[in-house]
Amino acid sequence: MTTNAPQPEVVRYTAFSDTPDGGNPAGVVLDATALDDSDMLAVAAELGYSESAFLTPSPEGLGGQEGRTYNARYFSPKAEVPFCGHATVAAAVALAERIGPGELVFSTRAGVVPVEVAQEGGTIRVTLTSVEPHIEEIADADLTEALAALDWPAADLDPAFPPRIAFAGARHLVLAAATRARLADLAYDFARLEALMHRLDLTTIQLVWRETATVFHVRDPFPVGGVVEDPATGAAAAAFGAYVREFGLVPEDAELTLHQGEDLGRPGRLTVTLRAGDPRVRVSGAGTRIS
Missing domain, CATH: 3.10.310.10 (Diaminopimelate Epimerase; Chain A, domain 1)
Known part of the structure:
Protein backbone atom coordinates (compact mmCIF):
# COMPACT_ATOMS: atom_id res chain seq x y z
CA MET A 1 0.00 0.00 0.00
CA THR A 129 -27.87 -1.39 -17.87
CA SER A 130 -24.86 -1.69 -20.16
CA VAL A 131 -23.19 0.99 -22.20
CA GLU A 132 -24.15 0.91 -25.88
CA PRO A 133 -22.82 -2.34 -27.36
CA HIS A 134 -21.29 -3.21 -30.72
CA ILE A 135 -20.21 -6.34 -32.58
CA GLU A 136 -17.00 -6.88 -34.58
CA GLU A 137 -15.80 -9.60 -36.92
CA ILE A 138 -12.75 -11.65 -36.02
CA ALA A 139 -10.03 -12.41 -38.55
CA ASP A 140 -9.83 -16.02 -39.70
CA ALA A 141 -6.25 -16.35 -38.46
CA ASP A 142 -7.21 -15.07 -35.02
CA LEU A 143 -10.16 -17.46 -34.82
CA THR A 144 -7.89 -20.34 -35.81
CA GLU A 145 -5.46 -19.37 -33.05
CA ALA A 146 -8.25 -19.09 -30.47
CA LEU A 147 -9.55 -22.56 -31.32
CA ALA A 148 -6.04 -24.00 -31.24
CA ALA A 149 -5.41 -22.48 -27.79
CA LEU A 150 -8.71 -23.92 -26.54
CA ASP A 151 -8.03 -27.26 -28.28
CA TRP A 152 -11.49 -27.02 -29.85
CA PRO A 153 -11.91 -28.41 -33.38
CA ALA A 154 -13.84 -26.03 -35.63
CA ALA A 155 -16.30 -28.87 -36.28
CA ASP A 156 -17.34 -28.67 -32.59
CA LEU A 157 -18.76 -25.15 -33.03
CA ASP A 158 -22.48 -24.49 -33.51
CA PRO A 159 -22.84 -23.14 -37.07
CA ALA A 160 -25.90 -21.08 -36.07
CA PHE A 161 -23.65 -18.81 -33.96
CA PRO A 162 -20.93 -17.10 -36.04
CA PRO A 163 -17.78 -16.28 -34.04
CA ARG A 164 -17.63 -12.57 -33.27
CA ILE A 165 -16.13 -10.10 -30.81
CA ALA A 166 -18.91 -8.46 -28.77
CA PHE A 167 -18.61 -5.34 -26.61
CA ALA A 168 -20.94 -3.99 -23.93
CA GLY A 169 -18.37 -2.40 -21.65
CA ALA A 170 -15.56 -4.88 -22.33
CA ARG A 171 -14.56 -7.00 -25.32
CA HIS A 172 -15.38 -10.72 -25.42
CA LEU A 173 -14.94 -13.30 -28.16
CA VAL A 174 -18.17 -15.30 -28.48
CA LEU A 175 -17.79 -18.96 -29.46
CA ALA A 176 -20.73 -21.38 -29.39
CA ALA A 177 -20.27 -25.09 -28.70
CA ALA A 178 -22.47 -27.54 -30.58
CA THR A 179 -22.91 -29.76 -27.49
CA ARG A 180 -22.94 -29.45 -23.72
CA ALA A 181 -20.15 -32.05 -23.58
CA ARG A 182 -17.92 -29.79 -25.67
CA LEU A 183 -18.56 -26.88 -23.32
CA ALA A 184 -17.85 -29.05 -20.28
CA ASP A 185 -14.48 -30.18 -21.65
CA LEU A 186 -12.36 -27.08 -21.04
CA ALA A 187 -8.61 -27.56 -20.69
CA TYR A 188 -6.88 -24.80 -22.59
CA ASP A 189 -3.36 -23.49 -23.16
CA PHE A 190 -3.27 -20.63 -20.63
CA ALA A 191 -0.24 -18.76 -22.01
CA ARG A 192 -1.25 -19.15 -25.64
CA LEU A 193 -4.81 -17.91 -25.09
CA GLU A 194 -3.59 -15.08 -22.86
CA ALA A 195 -1.22 -13.84 -25.59
CA LEU A 196 -4.00 -13.81 -28.19
CA MET A 197 -6.40 -12.04 -25.84
CA HIS A 198 -3.86 -9.32 -25.07
CA ARG A 199 -3.31 -8.78 -28.77
CA LEU A 200 -7.05 -8.50 -29.47
CA ASP A 201 -7.78 -6.57 -26.24
CA LEU A 202 -10.22 -9.22 -25.03
CA THR A 203 -11.38 -9.49 -21.43
CA THR A 204 -12.79 -13.03 -21.60
CA ILE A 205 -13.75 -15.68 -24.11
CA GLN A 206 -17.52 -16.17 -23.90
CA LEU A 207 -18.14 -19.88 -24.54
CA VAL A 208 -21.82 -20.75 -24.88
CA TRP A 209 -24.14 -23.68 -25.48
CA ARG A 210 -27.82 -23.20 -26.28
CA GLU A 211 -30.13 -25.47 -24.28
CA THR A 212 -33.45 -23.95 -25.40
CA ALA A 213 -34.59 -20.86 -27.30
CA THR A 214 -33.85 -18.62 -24.30
CA VAL A 215 -31.66 -20.72 -21.98
CA PHE A 216 -27.89 -20.88 -22.38
CA HIS A 217 -24.96 -22.37 -20.50
CA VAL A 218 -21.79 -20.27 -20.55
CA ARG A 219 -18.15 -20.39 -19.46
CA ASP A 220 -15.53 -17.63 -19.53
CA PRO A 221 -11.79 -18.30 -19.62
CA PHE A 222 -10.01 -15.26 -18.15
CA PRO A 223 -6.23 -15.76 -18.40
CA VAL A 224 -5.55 -12.04 -18.93
CA GLY A 225 -6.86 -11.48 -15.40
CA GLY A 226 -4.69 -14.22 -13.96
CA VAL A 227 -7.71 -16.48 -13.46
CA VAL A 228 -8.35 -19.72 -15.34
CA GLU A 229 -12.11 -19.19 -15.46
CA ASP A 230 -14.56 -16.52 -14.33
CA PRO A 231 -17.48 -18.15 -12.47
CA ALA A 232 -20.21 -15.65 -13.54
CA THR A 233 -19.58 -12.80 -15.94
CA GLY A 234 -22.04 -9.91 -16.17
CA ALA A 235 -20.09 -7.90 -18.75
CA ALA A 236 -19.87 -10.93 -21.04
CA ALA A 237 -23.57 -11.63 -20.51
CA ALA A 238 -24.38 -8.09 -21.68
CA ALA A 239 -22.12 -8.51 -24.70
CA PHE A 240 -23.76 -11.85 -25.49
CA GLY A 241 -27.19 -10.25 -25.33
CA ALA A 242 -26.09 -7.71 -27.93
CA TYR A 243 -24.61 -10.51 -30.02
CA VAL A 244 -27.74 -12.70 -30.18
CA ARG A 245 -29.86 -9.65 -31.01
CA GLU A 246 -27.44 -8.63 -33.79
CA PHE A 247 -27.92 -11.98 -35.53
CA GLY A 248 -31.65 -12.31 -34.88
CA LEU A 249 -31.13 -15.42 -32.75
CA VAL A 250 -33.74 -14.25 -30.23
CA PRO A 251 -36.77 -11.93 -30.48
CA GLU A 252 -36.24 -8.17 -30.20
CA ASP A 253 -37.98 -8.29 -26.84
CA ALA A 254 -36.46 -11.20 -24.96
CA GLU A 255 -35.48 -12.43 -21.52
CA LEU A 256 -32.61 -14.89 -21.55
CA THR A 257 -31.34 -17.11 -18.75
CA LEU A 258 -27.61 -17.82 -18.60
CA HIS A 259 -26.33 -20.59 -16.34
CA GLN A 260 -22.67 -20.22 -15.43
CA GLY A 261 -20.34 -21.71 -12.83
CA GLU A 262 -21.89 -25.17 -12.77
CA ASP A 263 -18.69 -26.73 -14.10
CA LEU A 264 -16.75 -24.99 -11.31
CA GLY A 265 -19.09 -26.01 -8.51
CA ARG A 266 -20.27 -22.38 -8.12
CA PRO A 267 -23.61 -22.28 -9.94
CA GLY A 268 -24.89 -18.85 -10.87
CA ARG A 269 -27.86 -17.50 -12.81
CA LEU A 270 -27.80 -14.38 -14.96
CA THR A 271 -30.87 -12.83 -16.56
CA VAL A 272 -30.33 -10.87 -19.79
CA THR A 273 -33.17 -8.59 -20.92
CA LEU A 274 -33.45 -7.11 -24.42
CA ARG A 275 -35.93 -4.40 -25.30
CA ALA A 276 -36.96 -3.51 -28.83
CA GLY A 277 -35.67 -0.09 -29.84
CA ASP A 278 -33.18 0.11 -26.95
CA PRO A 279 -29.62 -0.86 -27.90
CA ARG A 280 -28.50 -1.23 -24.29
CA VAL A 281 -28.67 -4.60 -22.55
CA ARG A 282 -29.88 -5.24 -19.03
CA VAL A 283 -28.27 -7.90 -16.86
CA SER A 284 -29.86 -8.96 -13.58
CA GLY A 285 -29.02 -11.25 -10.72
CA ALA A 286 -29.08 -11.78 -7.00
CA GLY A 287 -26.19 -11.12 -4.67
CA THR A 288 -25.28 -11.80 -1.08
CA ARG A 289 -22.55 -11.25 1.47
CA ILE A 290 -19.87 -13.88 1.84
CA SER A 291 -19.62 -14.68 5.55
Missing part, protein backbone atom coordinates in the same frame (compact mmCIF):
# COMPACT_ATOMS: atom_id res chain seq x y z
CA THR A 2 1.00 3.64 -0.41
CA THR A 3 3.19 4.85 2.46
CA ASN A 4 1.06 5.91 5.44
CA ALA A 5 -2.16 5.16 3.53
CA PRO A 6 -4.86 3.64 5.75
CA GLN A 7 -5.78 0.04 5.12
CA PRO A 8 -9.03 0.06 3.12
CA GLU A 9 -12.09 -1.76 4.39
CA VAL A 10 -12.77 -4.61 1.99
CA VAL A 11 -16.11 -6.39 2.03
CA ARG A 12 -16.80 -9.60 0.14
CA TYR A 13 -19.95 -10.43 -1.77
CA THR A 14 -20.97 -12.96 -4.37
CA ALA A 15 -22.96 -12.01 -7.47
CA PHE A 16 -25.55 -13.91 -9.50
CA SER A 17 -26.43 -16.21 -6.61
CA ASP A 18 -28.42 -15.89 -3.40
CA THR A 19 -26.07 -18.23 -1.54
CA PRO A 20 -22.44 -17.46 -0.62
CA ASP A 21 -21.09 -20.62 -2.23
CA GLY A 22 -22.61 -19.87 -5.66
CA GLY A 23 -22.03 -17.23 -8.30
CA ASN A 24 -18.90 -15.13 -8.61
CA PRO A 25 -17.21 -13.63 -5.53
CA ALA A 26 -15.85 -10.09 -5.59
CA GLY A 27 -14.09 -7.80 -3.20
CA VAL A 28 -15.64 -4.36 -2.77
CA VAL A 29 -14.01 -1.21 -1.39
CA LEU A 30 -16.84 1.25 -0.80
CA ASP A 31 -14.54 4.24 -0.37
CA ALA A 32 -11.32 4.03 -2.36
CA THR A 33 -10.59 7.77 -2.17
CA ALA A 34 -7.20 7.21 -0.51
CA LEU A 35 -6.04 4.49 -2.92
CA ASP A 36 -3.98 4.90 -6.06
CA ASP A 37 -3.80 2.45 -8.97
CA SER A 38 -1.06 0.34 -7.43
CA ASP A 39 -2.96 0.13 -4.14
CA MET A 40 -6.11 -1.10 -5.88
CA LEU A 41 -4.17 -3.66 -7.89
CA ALA A 42 -2.47 -4.88 -4.71
CA VAL A 43 -5.82 -5.31 -2.95
CA ALA A 44 -7.26 -7.21 -5.92
CA ALA A 45 -4.19 -9.45 -6.11
CA GLU A 46 -4.32 -10.22 -2.40
CA LEU A 47 -8.01 -11.13 -2.60
CA GLY A 48 -7.44 -13.34 -5.64
CA TYR A 49 -10.99 -12.98 -6.96
CA SER A 50 -11.47 -12.58 -10.70
CA GLU A 51 -12.29 -8.91 -10.11
CA SER A 52 -12.82 -6.45 -7.29
CA ALA A 53 -14.67 -3.12 -7.35
CA PHE A 54 -13.33 0.17 -5.97
CA LEU A 55 -15.85 2.97 -5.46
CA THR A 56 -15.50 6.65 -4.71
CA PRO A 57 -18.56 8.86 -4.17
CA SER A 58 -19.13 11.24 -7.07
CA PRO A 59 -20.36 14.77 -6.27
CA GLU A 60 -21.84 15.24 -9.74
CA GLY A 61 -24.97 13.21 -9.06
CA LEU A 62 -25.20 11.80 -12.60
CA GLY A 63 -28.71 10.98 -13.75
CA GLY A 64 -30.18 13.03 -10.91
CA GLN A 65 -28.98 10.47 -8.36
CA GLU A 66 -27.32 12.85 -5.92
CA GLY A 67 -25.69 10.87 -3.13
CA ARG A 68 -26.13 7.61 -5.03
CA THR A 69 -23.57 8.14 -7.78
CA TYR A 70 -20.13 6.54 -7.65
CA ASN A 71 -17.00 6.42 -9.71
CA ALA A 72 -16.25 2.71 -10.13
CA ARG A 73 -13.02 1.01 -11.10
CA TYR A 74 -12.40 -2.70 -11.45
CA PHE A 75 -9.19 -4.68 -11.00
CA SER A 76 -8.36 -8.33 -11.56
CA PRO A 77 -5.31 -9.79 -9.79
CA LYS A 78 -3.20 -8.78 -12.81
CA ALA A 79 -4.72 -5.68 -14.38
CA GLU A 80 -7.50 -3.12 -14.47
CA VAL A 81 -10.54 -3.89 -16.63
CA PRO A 82 -12.85 -1.17 -18.01
CA PHE A 83 -16.04 -2.73 -16.68
CA CYS A 84 -17.06 -5.76 -14.62
CA GLY A 85 -20.66 -6.85 -14.28
CA HIS A 86 -20.40 -9.21 -11.32
CA ALA A 87 -18.36 -6.75 -9.24
CA THR A 88 -20.98 -4.08 -10.08
CA VAL A 89 -23.69 -6.38 -8.72
CA ALA A 90 -21.61 -7.13 -5.62
CA ALA A 91 -20.96 -3.43 -4.99
CA ALA A 92 -24.63 -2.55 -5.50
CA VAL A 93 -25.72 -5.18 -2.97
CA ALA A 94 -23.17 -3.87 -0.47
CA LEU A 95 -24.46 -0.33 -0.96
CA ALA A 96 -28.10 -1.41 -0.69
CA GLU A 97 -27.40 -2.96 2.71
CA ARG A 98 -26.04 0.39 3.88
CA ILE A 99 -28.13 3.07 2.12
CA GLY A 100 -31.16 1.06 1.00
CA PRO A 101 -32.36 -0.27 -2.35
CA GLY A 102 -33.19 2.03 -5.24
CA GLU A 103 -31.38 3.57 -8.18
CA LEU A 104 -27.61 3.99 -8.37
CA VAL A 105 -25.31 5.34 -11.05
CA PHE A 106 -21.81 3.95 -11.62
CA SER A 107 -19.44 6.03 -13.71
CA THR A 108 -16.98 3.50 -15.16
CA ARG A 109 -14.10 3.68 -17.61
CA ALA A 110 -16.43 2.16 -20.20
CA GLY A 111 -19.16 4.75 -19.60
CA VAL A 112 -22.09 5.48 -17.31
CA VAL A 113 -23.92 2.39 -16.03
CA PRO A 114 -27.34 2.86 -14.38
CA VAL A 115 -28.04 0.28 -11.66
CA GLU A 116 -31.37 -0.63 -10.04
CA VAL A 117 -31.48 -2.49 -6.72
CA ALA A 118 -34.64 -4.15 -5.44
CA GLN A 119 -35.45 -6.10 -2.30
CA GLU A 120 -37.48 -9.20 -3.17
CA GLY A 121 -38.38 -10.95 0.06
CA GLY A 122 -35.07 -11.76 1.68
CA THR A 123 -33.11 -11.45 -1.56
CA ILE A 124 -31.47 -8.38 -3.06
CA ARG A 125 -31.56 -8.30 -6.87
CA VAL A 126 -29.57 -5.94 -9.04
CA THR A 127 -30.16 -4.89 -12.63
CA LEU A 128 -27.41 -3.06 -14.51
Whole structure:
Protein backbone atom coordinates (compact mmCIF):
# COMPACT_ATOMS: atom_id res chain seq x y z
CA MET A 1 0.00 0.00 0.00
CA THR A 2 1.00 3.64 -0.41
CA THR A 3 3.19 4.85 2.46
CA ASN A 4 1.06 5.91 5.44
CA ALA A 5 -2.16 5.16 3.53
CA PRO A 6 -4.86 3.64 5.75
CA GLN A 7 -5.78 0.04 5.12
CA PRO A 8 -9.03 0.06 3.12
CA GLU A 9 -12.09 -1.76 4.39
CA VAL A 10 -12.77 -4.61 1.99
CA VAL A 11 -16.11 -6.39 2.03
CA ARG A 12 -16.80 -9.60 0.14
CA TYR A 13 -19.95 -10.43 -1.77
CA THR A 14 -20.97 -12.96 -4.37
CA ALA A 15 -22.96 -12.01 -7.47
CA PHE A 16 -25.55 -13.91 -9.50
CA SER A 17 -26.43 -16.21 -6.61
CA ASP A 18 -28.42 -15.89 -3.40
CA THR A 19 -26.07 -18.23 -1.54
CA PRO A 20 -22.44 -17.46 -0.62
CA ASP A 21 -21.09 -20.62 -2.23
CA GLY A 22 -22.61 -19.87 -5.66
CA GLY A 23 -22.03 -17.23 -8.30
CA ASN A 24 -18.90 -15.13 -8.61
CA PRO A 25 -17.21 -13.63 -5.53
CA ALA A 26 -15.85 -10.09 -5.59
CA GLY A 27 -14.09 -7.80 -3.20
CA VAL A 28 -15.64 -4.36 -2.77
CA VAL A 29 -14.01 -1.21 -1.39
CA LEU A 30 -16.84 1.25 -0.80
CA ASP A 31 -14.54 4.24 -0.37
CA ALA A 32 -11.32 4.03 -2.36
CA THR A 33 -10.59 7.77 -2.17
CA ALA A 34 -7.20 7.21 -0.51
CA LEU A 35 -6.04 4.49 -2.92
CA ASP A 36 -3.98 4.90 -6.06
CA ASP A 37 -3.80 2.45 -8.97
CA SER A 38 -1.06 0.34 -7.43
CA ASP A 39 -2.96 0.13 -4.14
CA MET A 40 -6.11 -1.10 -5.88
CA LEU A 41 -4.17 -3.66 -7.89
CA ALA A 42 -2.47 -4.88 -4.71
CA VAL A 43 -5.82 -5.31 -2.95
CA ALA A 44 -7.26 -7.21 -5.92
CA ALA A 45 -4.19 -9.45 -6.11
CA GLU A 46 -4.32 -10.22 -2.40
CA LEU A 47 -8.01 -11.13 -2.60
CA GLY A 48 -7.44 -13.34 -5.64
CA TYR A 49 -10.99 -12.98 -6.96
CA SER A 50 -11.47 -12.58 -10.70
CA GLU A 51 -12.29 -8.91 -10.11
CA SER A 52 -12.82 -6.45 -7.29
CA ALA A 53 -14.67 -3.12 -7.35
CA PHE A 54 -13.33 0.17 -5.97
CA LEU A 55 -15.85 2.97 -5.46
CA THR A 56 -15.50 6.65 -4.71
CA PRO A 57 -18.56 8.86 -4.17
CA SER A 58 -19.13 11.24 -7.07
CA PRO A 59 -20.36 14.77 -6.27
CA GLU A 60 -21.84 15.24 -9.74
CA GLY A 61 -24.97 13.21 -9.06
CA LEU A 62 -25.20 11.80 -12.60
CA GLY A 63 -28.71 10.98 -13.75
CA GLY A 64 -30.18 13.03 -10.91
CA GLN A 65 -28.98 10.47 -8.36
CA GLU A 66 -27.32 12.85 -5.92
CA GLY A 67 -25.69 10.87 -3.13
CA ARG A 68 -26.13 7.61 -5.03
CA THR A 69 -23.57 8.14 -7.78
CA TYR A 70 -20.13 6.54 -7.65
CA ASN A 71 -17.00 6.42 -9.71
CA ALA A 72 -16.25 2.71 -10.13
CA ARG A 73 -13.02 1.01 -11.10
CA TYR A 74 -12.40 -2.70 -11.45
CA PHE A 75 -9.19 -4.68 -11.00
CA SER A 76 -8.36 -8.33 -11.56
CA PRO A 77 -5.31 -9.79 -9.79
CA LYS A 78 -3.20 -8.78 -12.81
CA ALA A 79 -4.72 -5.68 -14.38
CA GLU A 80 -7.50 -3.12 -14.47
CA VAL A 81 -10.54 -3.89 -16.63
CA PRO A 82 -12.85 -1.17 -18.01
CA PHE A 83 -16.04 -2.73 -16.68
CA CYS A 84 -17.06 -5.76 -14.62
CA GLY A 85 -20.66 -6.85 -14.28
CA HIS A 86 -20.40 -9.21 -11.32
CA ALA A 87 -18.36 -6.75 -9.24
CA THR A 88 -20.98 -4.08 -10.08
CA VAL A 89 -23.69 -6.38 -8.72
CA ALA A 90 -21.61 -7.13 -5.62
CA ALA A 91 -20.96 -3.43 -4.99
CA ALA A 92 -24.63 -2.55 -5.50
CA VAL A 93 -25.72 -5.18 -2.97
CA ALA A 94 -23.17 -3.87 -0.47
CA LEU A 95 -24.46 -0.33 -0.96
CA ALA A 96 -28.10 -1.41 -0.69
CA GLU A 97 -27.40 -2.96 2.71
CA ARG A 98 -26.04 0.39 3.88
CA ILE A 99 -28.13 3.07 2.12
CA GLY A 100 -31.16 1.06 1.00
CA PRO A 101 -32.36 -0.27 -2.35
CA GLY A 102 -33.19 2.03 -5.24
CA GLU A 103 -31.38 3.57 -8.18
CA LEU A 104 -27.61 3.99 -8.37
CA VAL A 105 -25.31 5.34 -11.05
CA PHE A 106 -21.81 3.95 -11.62
CA SER A 107 -19.44 6.03 -13.71
CA THR A 108 -16.98 3.50 -15.16
CA ARG A 109 -14.10 3.68 -17.61
CA ALA A 110 -16.43 2.16 -20.20
CA GLY A 111 -19.16 4.75 -19.60
CA VAL A 112 -22.09 5.48 -17.31
CA VAL A 113 -23.92 2.39 -16.03
CA PRO A 114 -27.34 2.86 -14.38
CA VAL A 115 -28.04 0.28 -11.66
CA GLU A 116 -31.37 -0.63 -10.04
CA VAL A 117 -31.48 -2.49 -6.72
CA ALA A 118 -34.64 -4.15 -5.44
CA GLN A 119 -35.45 -6.10 -2.30
CA GLU A 120 -37.48 -9.20 -3.17
CA GLY A 121 -38.38 -10.95 0.06
CA GLY A 122 -35.07 -11.76 1.68
CA THR A 123 -33.11 -11.45 -1.56
CA ILE A 124 -31.47 -8.38 -3.06
CA ARG A 125 -31.56 -8.30 -6.87
CA VAL A 126 -29.57 -5.94 -9.04
CA THR A 127 -30.16 -4.89 -12.63
CA LEU A 128 -27.41 -3.06 -14.51
CA THR A 129 -27.87 -1.39 -17.87
CA SER A 130 -24.86 -1.69 -20.16
CA VAL A 131 -23.19 0.99 -22.20
CA GLU A 132 -24.15 0.91 -25.88
CA PRO A 133 -22.82 -2.34 -27.36
CA HIS A 134 -21.29 -3.21 -30.72
CA ILE A 135 -20.21 -6.34 -32.58
CA GLU A 136 -17.00 -6.88 -34.58
CA GLU A 137 -15.80 -9.60 -36.92
CA ILE A 138 -12.75 -11.65 -36.02
CA ALA A 139 -10.03 -12.41 -38.55
CA ASP A 140 -9.83 -16.02 -39.70
CA ALA A 141 -6.25 -16.35 -38.46
CA ASP A 142 -7.21 -15.07 -35.02
CA LEU A 143 -10.16 -17.46 -34.82
CA THR A 144 -7.89 -20.34 -35.81
CA GLU A 145 -5.46 -19.37 -33.05
CA ALA A 146 -8.25 -19.09 -30.47
CA LEU A 147 -9.55 -22.56 -31.32
CA ALA A 148 -6.04 -24.00 -31.24
CA ALA A 149 -5.41 -22.48 -27.79
CA LEU A 150 -8.71 -23.92 -26.54
CA ASP A 151 -8.03 -27.26 -28.28
CA TRP A 152 -11.49 -27.02 -29.85
CA PRO A 153 -11.91 -28.41 -33.38
CA ALA A 154 -13.84 -26.03 -35.63
CA ALA A 155 -16.30 -28.87 -36.28
CA ASP A 156 -17.34 -28.67 -32.59
CA LEU A 157 -18.76 -25.15 -33.03
CA ASP A 158 -22.48 -24.49 -33.51
CA PRO A 159 -22.84 -23.14 -37.07
CA ALA A 160 -25.90 -21.08 -36.07
CA PHE A 161 -23.65 -18.81 -33.96
CA PRO A 162 -20.93 -17.10 -36.04
CA PRO A 163 -17.78 -16.28 -34.04
CA ARG A 164 -17.63 -12.57 -33.27
CA ILE A 165 -16.13 -10.10 -30.81
CA ALA A 166 -18.91 -8.46 -28.77
CA PHE A 167 -18.61 -5.34 -26.61
CA ALA A 168 -20.94 -3.99 -23.93
CA GLY A 169 -18.37 -2.40 -21.65
CA ALA A 170 -15.56 -4.88 -22.33
CA ARG A 171 -14.56 -7.00 -25.32
CA HIS A 172 -15.38 -10.72 -25.42
CA LEU A 173 -14.94 -13.30 -28.16
CA VAL A 174 -18.17 -15.30 -28.48
CA LEU A 175 -17.79 -18.96 -29.46
CA ALA A 176 -20.73 -21.38 -29.39
CA ALA A 177 -20.27 -25.09 -28.70
CA ALA A 178 -22.47 -27.54 -30.58
CA THR A 179 -22.91 -29.76 -27.49
CA ARG A 180 -22.94 -29.45 -23.72
CA ALA A 181 -20.15 -32.05 -23.58
CA ARG A 182 -17.92 -29.79 -25.67
CA LEU A 183 -18.56 -26.88 -23.32
CA ALA A 184 -17.85 -29.05 -20.28
CA ASP A 185 -14.48 -30.18 -21.65
CA LEU A 186 -12.36 -27.08 -21.04
CA ALA A 187 -8.61 -27.56 -20.69
CA TYR A 188 -6.88 -24.80 -22.59
CA ASP A 189 -3.36 -23.49 -23.16
CA PHE A 190 -3.27 -20.63 -20.63
CA ALA A 191 -0.24 -18.76 -22.01
CA ARG A 192 -1.25 -19.15 -25.64
CA LEU A 193 -4.81 -17.91 -25.09
CA GLU A 194 -3.59 -15.08 -22.86
CA ALA A 195 -1.22 -13.84 -25.59
CA LEU A 196 -4.00 -13.81 -28.19
CA MET A 197 -6.40 -12.04 -25.84
CA HIS A 198 -3.86 -9.32 -25.07
CA ARG A 199 -3.31 -8.78 -28.77
CA LEU A 200 -7.05 -8.50 -29.47
CA ASP A 201 -7.78 -6.57 -26.24
CA LEU A 202 -10.22 -9.22 -25.03
CA THR A 203 -11.38 -9.49 -21.43
CA THR A 204 -12.79 -13.03 -21.60
CA ILE A 205 -13.75 -15.68 -24.11
CA GLN A 206 -17.52 -16.17 -23.90
CA LEU A 207 -18.14 -19.88 -24.54
CA VAL A 208 -21.82 -20.75 -24.88
CA TRP A 209 -24.14 -23.68 -25.48
CA ARG A 210 -27.82 -23.20 -26.28
CA GLU A 211 -30.13 -25.47 -24.28
CA THR A 212 -33.45 -23.95 -25.40
CA ALA A 213 -34.59 -20.86 -27.30
CA THR A 214 -33.85 -18.62 -24.30
CA VAL A 215 -31.66 -20.72 -21.98
CA PHE A 216 -27.89 -20.88 -22.38
CA HIS A 217 -24.96 -22.37 -20.50
CA VAL A 218 -21.79 -20.27 -20.55
CA ARG A 219 -18.15 -20.39 -19.46
CA ASP A 220 -15.53 -17.63 -19.53
CA PRO A 221 -11.79 -18.30 -19.62
CA PHE A 222 -10.01 -15.26 -18.15
CA PRO A 223 -6.23 -15.76 -18.40
CA VAL A 224 -5.55 -12.04 -18.93
CA GLY A 225 -6.86 -11.48 -15.40
CA GLY A 226 -4.69 -14.22 -13.96
CA VAL A 227 -7.71 -16.48 -13.46
CA VAL A 228 -8.35 -19.72 -15.34
CA GLU A 229 -12.11 -19.19 -15.46
CA ASP A 230 -14.56 -16.52 -14.33
CA PRO A 231 -17.48 -18.15 -12.47
CA ALA A 232 -20.21 -15.65 -13.54
CA THR A 233 -19.58 -12.80 -15.94
CA GLY A 234 -22.04 -9.91 -16.17
CA ALA A 235 -20.09 -7.90 -18.75
CA ALA A 236 -19.87 -10.93 -21.04
CA ALA A 237 -23.57 -11.63 -20.51
CA ALA A 238 -24.38 -8.09 -21.68
CA ALA A 239 -22.12 -8.51 -24.70
CA PHE A 240 -23.76 -11.85 -25.49
CA GLY A 241 -27.19 -10.25 -25.33
CA ALA A 242 -26.09 -7.71 -27.93
CA TYR A 243 -24.61 -10.51 -30.02
CA VAL A 244 -27.74 -12.70 -30.18
CA ARG A 245 -29.86 -9.65 -31.01
CA GLU A 246 -27.44 -8.63 -33.79
CA PHE A 247 -27.92 -11.98 -35.53
CA GLY A 248 -31.65 -12.31 -34.88
CA LEU A 249 -31.13 -15.42 -32.75
CA VAL A 250 -33.74 -14.25 -30.23
CA PRO A 251 -36.77 -11.93 -30.48
CA GLU A 252 -36.24 -8.17 -30.20
CA ASP A 253 -37.98 -8.29 -26.84
CA ALA A 254 -36.46 -11.20 -24.96
CA GLU A 255 -35.48 -12.43 -21.52
CA LEU A 256 -32.61 -14.89 -21.55
CA THR A 257 -31.34 -17.11 -18.75
CA LEU A 258 -27.61 -17.82 -18.60
CA HIS A 259 -26.33 -20.59 -16.34
CA GLN A 260 -22.67 -20.22 -15.43
CA GLY A 261 -20.34 -21.71 -12.83
CA GLU A 262 -21.89 -25.17 -12.77
CA ASP A 263 -18.69 -26.73 -14.10
CA LEU A 264 -16.75 -24.99 -11.31
CA GLY A 265 -19.09 -26.01 -8.51
CA ARG A 266 -20.27 -22.38 -8.12
CA PRO A 267 -23.61 -22.28 -9.94
CA GLY A 268 -24.89 -18.85 -10.87
CA ARG A 269 -27.86 -17.50 -12.81
CA LEU A 270 -27.80 -14.38 -14.96
CA THR A 271 -30.87 -12.83 -16.56
CA VAL A 272 -30.33 -10.87 -19.79
CA THR A 273 -33.17 -8.59 -20.92
CA LEU A 274 -33.45 -7.11 -24.42
CA ARG A 275 -35.93 -4.40 -25.30
CA ALA A 276 -36.96 -3.51 -28.83
CA GLY A 277 -35.67 -0.09 -29.84
CA ASP A 278 -33.18 0.11 -26.95
CA PRO A 279 -29.62 -0.86 -27.90
CA ARG A 280 -28.50 -1.23 -24.29
CA VAL A 281 -28.67 -4.60 -22.55
CA ARG A 282 -29.88 -5.24 -19.03
CA VAL A 283 -28.27 -7.90 -16.86
CA SER A 284 -29.86 -8.96 -13.58
CA GLY A 285 -29.02 -11.25 -10.72
CA ALA A 286 -29.08 -11.78 -7.00
CA GLY A 287 -26.19 -11.12 -4.67
CA THR A 288 -25.28 -11.80 -1.08
CA ARG A 289 -22.55 -11.25 1.47
CA ILE A 290 -19.87 -13.88 1.84
CA SER A 291 -19.62 -14.68 5.55
